[in-house]
Amino acid sequence: MPVWQSIYEELKDKNFEIISAAQDTGGEEAAGRFYDEANVSYTALIDQNHTISSLYNLIHVPSGVWIDESGKIARINIRTFSRPRNGEEESPYVIALRDWIDKGSDSEYAWDTQDVISKIRQRTPDELLAEPTFKLGNYFFANGDEESANIYWERARELNPDAWNYFRQSWYFEADFDEGRRRFGERMRELNNTQQDPLFFSGDEVIINN
Structure with a gap:
C-alpha cells in the first residue's frame, strides 16, 4: 500500500487514477487497517463478496486491470507487484505502467482488443x-x-x-x-500457474487511466 500511494502521488497529474478494491470477506475489520496505515489518498474500496474478482475472473493475488479513459481494457489479469525484487531498481510492473500512462495505446505493454479477448480467462x-x-x-x-x-x-x-x-x-x-x-x-x-503474465511474475487493485 505505501508503494502504491507513492506511485499515485507521482503520477496522478498525468490523467491517472487508482481504484483499489480489497477482496476480503473479513470486511473493514480485516482490510481497513492496511489502507489506514498507508494513509492512501486514491479511491479505496473493500469488496467483501469478491464481486470484482468474479466479474473480471481475476485469479492472481494481487491482480490488476488497466482501463483507459474511453473505458477500454488495455491489460487484464496481471500480477501487480509494485516492489522491486531480485536486485531490480524498479518493479517491471511499475515500469510498464509508467510506459502505458505516457504512451497510451502506443505503449508496447498495451494490448489490442483481440489480445484482451484472448487473455480473458474462460472458466472450465x-x-x-x-x-x-x-x-x-x-x-x-x-x-x-x-x-x-x-x-x-x-x-x-x-x-x-x-x-x-x-x-x-x-x-x-x-x-x-x-x-x-x-x-x-x-x-x-x-504451483506453476500457466495463466500468469510472465512479464510481471518477477502483484486486488483495479487501475484506471482516465
Missing part, C-alpha cells in the same frame, strides 16, 4: 462450480458459521486450484495471519 465447468461454492463459504463466514465456510472454501480450492484468491482468503481465516501468509507463500512456490 469445474471453475464455474467453484465460484458459487466459494461464495457460499463467504456467506457462511459472514453469518458466523466458520465450520461450514471452511468446508465450502476447501471445495472451491479443489475445483479451481489456480485461483490464488481462494487460497489467500480461506487460509487467512483458517489460521492466524502469519500462518496464513506462510501457507500462501508455500503455495506460490509450488
Whole structure:
C-alpha cells in the first residue's frame, strides 16, 4: 500500500487514477487497517463478496486491470507487484505502467482488443462450480458459521486450484495471519500457474487511466 500511494502521488497529474478494491470477506475489520496505515489518498474500496474478482475472473493475488479513459481494457489479469525484487531498481510492473500512462495505446505493454479477448480467462465447468461454492463459504463466514465456510472454501480450492484468491482468503481465516501468509507463500512456490503474465511474475487493485 505505501508503494502504491507513492506511485499515485507521482503520477496522478498525468490523467491517472487508482481504484483499489480489497477482496476480503473479513470486511473493514480485516482490510481497513492496511489502507489506514498507508494513509492512501486514491479511491479505496473493500469488496467483501469478491464481486470484482468474479466479474473480471481475476485469479492472481494481487491482480490488476488497466482501463483507459474511453473505458477500454488495455491489460487484464496481471500480477501487480509494485516492489522491486531480485536486485531490480524498479518493479517491471511499475515500469510498464509508467510506459502505458505516457504512451497510451502506443505503449508496447498495451494490448489490442483481440489480445484482451484472448487473455480473458474462460472458466472450465469445474471453475464455474467453484465460484458459487466459494461464495457460499463467504456467506457462511459472514453469518458466523466458520465450520461450514471452511468446508465450502476447501471445495472451491479443489475445483479451481489456480485461483490464488481462494487460497489467500480461506487460509487467512483458517489460521492466524502469519500462518496464513506462510501457507500462501508455500503455495506460490509450488504451483506453476500457466495463466500468469510472465512479464510481471518477477502483484486486488483495479487501475484506471482516465
